[in-house]
Amino acid sequence: MKDRDEIAEQLAASGYIADPELATAIALMRMLKRPLLLEGEAGVGKTEVARALATALQTELIRLQCYEGLDQSAALYEWNYQRQLLAIQAHQGDRAGEIEDAIFSEKYLLERPLLAALRRATPPVLLIDEIDRADDEFEAFLLEILSDFQISIPELGTITARSIPLVVLTSNGTRELSDALRRRCLYHYVDYPDVDREARIILARVPGISATLAVQIARMVEGVRREELRKAPGVAETLDWAAALVGLEVRDLHDAPEVVHQTLMCLLKTREDSARVTPEVSARILGKVA
Amino acid sequence: MSCCGTPMTCDEINEASRHVVDRLAAFLRTLRDNAFAVGLPEGQDAARLMAAGYAETPALLRSAFKHLFSARRTDWEKFDGLFDAFWLGHRVKSRSTVVGGAPSANTPSLKSLQDGAAPRTAGEGATDQVATPDDGPDRAGGEGRMEGASRAEALANVDFRKLADPDQVEEAHAAAARLARVMRTRLTRRDRVSRRGRRLDLRRTIHANISHGGAPITLMKRRRRDKPLRLVVLLDASGSMSLYTGVFLRFIHGVLDQFREAEAFLFHTRLAHVSDAMKERDPARALDRLAVMAQGAGGGTRIGECLETFNRGHAARVITSRTCVMIVSDGYETGDARLLGREMAALSRRCRRIAWLNPMMGWQGYSPEAAGIKAALPYVDLYAPAHTLQSLAALEPYLARI
Numbered sequence: 001m002k003d004r005d006e007i008a009e010q011l012a013a014s015g016y017i018a019d020p021e022l023a024t025a026i027a028l029m030r031m032l033k034r035p036l037l038l039e040g041e042a043g044v045g046k047t048e049v050a051r052a053l054a055t056a057l058q059t060e061l062i063r064l065q066c067y068e069g070l071d072q073s074a075a076l077y078e079w080n081y082q083r084q085l086l087a088i089q090a091h092q093g094d095r096a097g098e099i100e101d102a103i104f105s106e107k108y109l110l111e112r113p114l115l116a117a118l119r120r121a122t123p124p125v126l127l128i129d130e131i132d133r134a135d136d137e138f139e140a141f142l143l144e145i146l147s148d149f150q151i152s153i154p155e156l157g158t159i160t161a162r163s164i165p166l167v168v169l170t171s172n173g174t175r176e177l178s179d180a181l182r183r184r185c186l187y188h189y190v191d192y193p194d195v196d197r198e199a200r201i202i203l204a205r206v207p208g209i210s211a212t213l214a215v216q217i218a219r220m221v222e223g224v225r226r227e228e229l230r231k232a233p234g235v236a237e238t239l240d241w242a243a244a245l246v247g248l249e250v251r252d253l254h255d256a257p258e259v260v261h262q263t264l265m266c267l268l269k270t271r272e273d274s275a276r277v278t279p280e281v282s283a284r285i286l287g288k289v290a
Numbered sequence: 291m292s293c294c295g296t297p298m299t300c301d302e303i304n305e306a307s308r309h310v311v312d313r314l315a316a317f318l319r320t321l322r323d324n325a326f327a328v329g330l331p332e333g334q335d336a337a338r339l340m341a342a343g344y345a346e347t348p349a350l351l352r353s354a355f356k357h358l359f360s361a362r363r364t365d366w367e368k369f370d371g372l373f374d375a376f377w378l379g380h381r382v383k384s385r386s387t388v389v390g391g392a393p394s395a396n397t398p399s400l401k402s403l404q405d406g407a408a409p410r411t412a413g414e415g416a417t418d419q420v421a422t423p424d425d426g427p428d429r430a431g432g433e434g435r436m437e438g439a440s441r442a443e444a445l446a447n448v449d450f451r452k453l454a455d456p457d458q459v460e461e462a463h464a465a466a467a468r469l470a471r472v473m474r475t476r477l478t479r480r481d482r483v484s485r486r487g488r489r490l491d492l493r494r495t496i497h498a499n500i501s502h503g504g505a506p507i508t509l510m511k512r513r514r515r516d517k518p519l520r521l522v523v524l525l526d527a528s529g530s531m532s533l534y535t536g537v538f539l540r541f542i543h544g545v546l547d548q549f550r551e552a553e554a555f556l557f558h559t560r561l562a563h564v565s566d567a568m569k570e571r572d573p574a575r576a577l578d579r580l581a582v583m584a585q586g587a588g589g590g591t592r593i594g595e596c597l598e599t600f601n602r603g604h605a606a607r608v609i610t611s612r613t614c615v616m617i618v619s620d621g622y623e624t625g626d627a628r629l630l631g632r633e634m635a636a637l638s639r640r641c642r643r644i645a646w647l648n649p650m651m652g653w654q655g656y657s658p659e660a661a662g663i664k665a666a667l668p669y670v671d672l673y674a675p676a677h678t679l680q681s682l683a684a685l686e687p688y689l690a691r692i
Binding site for chain 1: 327328329339342350357362366367493496497500
C-alpha cells in the first residue's frame with residue numbers, strides 16, 4: 001500500500017511518467033515476488049518501464065534480450081573454455097582430479113544475465129526483453145528459474161539466488177506465450193499513452209519545449225495513430241519529432257504546416273505509410289489539433 | 291509490507307474475515323467461468339493483497355486484482371466489467387465474448403452469488419464455496435473444450451456451401467482458424483523429434499573433452515534447428531468461389547497468425563497482396579478489410595495472368611526453397627489456359643511444393659474438365675478437395691512432410 005505510493009513518487013522523480021496502474025503492478029511485484037509481464041504494441045515504452053524502475057529503485061538493470069535460438073549458454077552461464085584449456089596445459093603434471101577442481105571453479109565461470117541477476121547482493125531489475133522471440137523450450141526453462149530462483153550447474157552444484165530480482169518480461173505478441181508463464185506473471189497491458197500523458201512525457205524528455213507545443217504534438221501524434229498505418233508511431237518517435245520541431249524552432253504547429261508535413265518522417269517509418277499520409281492528410285489531422 | 295507475510299491464524303478469523311474469504315472464493319469462480327486461468331496460488335496471493343490493505347478502496351483493489359488475475363489482453367480488457375459486476379453490483383454489459391464457457395449454466399452462478407452475498411454468513415455456504423478452487427478449473431476447462439469439439443465434429447463433414455445459418459458459419463470459421471493453429475504446433479513438434487544432429491558442435495565438444503586435456507574424444511553434435519515451413523497461399527476470390535471464400539479467408543488468417551513466415555494473396559481478375567490486411571489481430575476486422583479487396587470479382591478468373599504477376603512481382607521476395615505454395619481455386623480459367631500452364635511451370639521450378647485445393651472436387655461427379663485445371667495439374671504436387679473442415683485437416687500430414 002504505502003509501497004505503491006512510494007513507487008509512484010520514485011518513478012515520477014526519476015522522470016518516468018507512469019500510468020497510475022503501473023505503480024500498483026510494481027508494488028504487487030515486490031510484495032508477491034512475481035514477475036511482471038508487459039504486453040503492448042512496439043514502441044509504447046515497455047522496455048522503458050524496466051529502465052525507469054531500476055533508476056527509481058537505484059538498483060542495477062540486467063537485460064536479457066531474447067532472440068530465436070537463444071539457449072542456456074547465452075542466457076545463464078558459460079565456461080571460459082580458452083582459459084580452461086590453457087590451465088590444463090599449464091598444469092600438465094598435476095593429478096587429473098586437481099586440475100578438474102581448478103578449472104571448474106568460479107574463476108572460469110562466465111556469468112550471463114540470468115545467473116548475474118541471481119547472484120547480486122541487492123535485488124536488481126532483470127529485464128527479459130521480447131520473450132516472444134525466444135523458442136518454446138527456452139520459455140519453459142525460464143519458467144523454472146522464475147519459480148525456484150535457483151539453478152544448478154552440474155560442475156559446481158546448485159546456486160540459490162542471493163536476492164530475488166524484480167523480473168520484468170516484455171512481449172510484442174509475435175508468438176503466443178504459454179499459459180503457464182502467463183499464470184506465473186502479473187500482467188499489465190501497456191497502451192499508447194493518452195494525450196495528456198504523452199504531453200507530459202514530451203515535456204519531461206525534450207528540453208526547451210513549451211507546454212502548448214507539447215500538447216499539440218501529442219494531439220497530432222494521436223491523430224496519426226488513428227490513421228490505418230502499417231506501423232503506428234511509438235513514444236520514441238514522438239520524442240524524435242518533438243526534438244526535430246524544437247530544433248527547427250517551430251513554436252506552434254499551425255504556423256508551419258509545411259514543416260509539420262516534412263518532418264512527419266520522424267513518425268512514419270515505412271514507404272507505404274509515408275505515401276498514405278499526403279500533405280492533405282497531414283493538414284486534415286492538423287486541422288483537428290486545437 | 292510488514293503485514294503481508296503473516297499468515298492468518300485460526301484465532302484471527304472472525305465472522306467478517308470469513309465472509310471476505312467466501313466472497314473471494316466466489317469471485318475466483320466467477321473469473322474461472324469467464325475463462326480466466328486462475329489457480330490456487332493466485333487465490334492465496336489475492337487474500338494476501340486484501341490483508342495488506344489493498345481492499346481499502348474498490349479502485350485500488352480492482353487495479354491490484356487486474357494485474358494478478360489477467361493473463362492476456364482479452365482478460366485485461368474484460369476484467370473491470372467483471373469486477374464491478376461482482377463487487378459493486380453493476381451489470382456486465384456483455385458476456386457473449388466468453389470463449390469455451392457454457393453461459394447458460396454460468397449466468398445463474400454469478401447472479402446467485404451476488405444476491406446471496408450480503409446477508410449470508412459462514413456456515414453451509416462456506417464449505418461449499420471454499421471447496422471449489424480445487425476442482426473448479428478442471429471442470430470449467432473440460433466442459434468448454436468438450437463442447438467445442440463435439441460441435442466441430444458435427445460440422446466437419448458439412449460442405450461449406452451448405453452452411454446456411456450464421457451461427458454455423460461462424461463456427462466453421464472458428465474451426466478453420468483453430469485448425470490453422472493446430473497445424474502449426476503439430477508441424478513443429480514433429481520436426482523436432484524426427485531430426486538427429488549432423489553438424490559438429492565445437493563449443494560443446496571442447497566442453498565435453500576438457501577432462502581429456504582438450505583432445506576431442508567425445509564428439510558433440512548439433513541438432514539441426516529447423517527453419518519453419520514457409521507457406522504462401524493464393525486464394526481465388528472469384529464469383530464461382532464465393533461460397534467458400536469466407537471460410538478460407540478465416541483459415542488463412544489463422545495460418546498467417548501462426549506461421550512465422552507466411553504470405554497470402556487474393557486473386558480474381560487481378561492479384562492482391564493481402565498479408566498486411568490479414569495481420570489485423572481481430573479476424574472480424576481483417577475479414578471486413580478483405581471483403582472490400584475480394585469484391586470487384588464477377589468478371590471471371592484470370593488465374594494465368596495473376597500467376598504471371600505473382601511470378602514477376604512477388605515470387606522472388608516471398609518464395610524460398612522451403613516454400614509450399616497453396617492455391618485454393620476451382621480452376622475455372624476465363625483467360626488463356628496455355629499461359630496458366632506456362633506460369634505454373636515457372637512457379638514449380640521456384641518453390642518446393644505446389645498444393646492445389648479445389649472445393650469442387652468434393653462434389654459428386656466432378657472431374658477436372660476445366661481447361662485451366664487441366665493445364666495446371668501436371669505441375670501440382672498435391673491436388674486435394676477442400677470443401678469440408680475434414681478435408682482441410684487431411685492436409686496436415688502432407689504439409690508435415692515438406
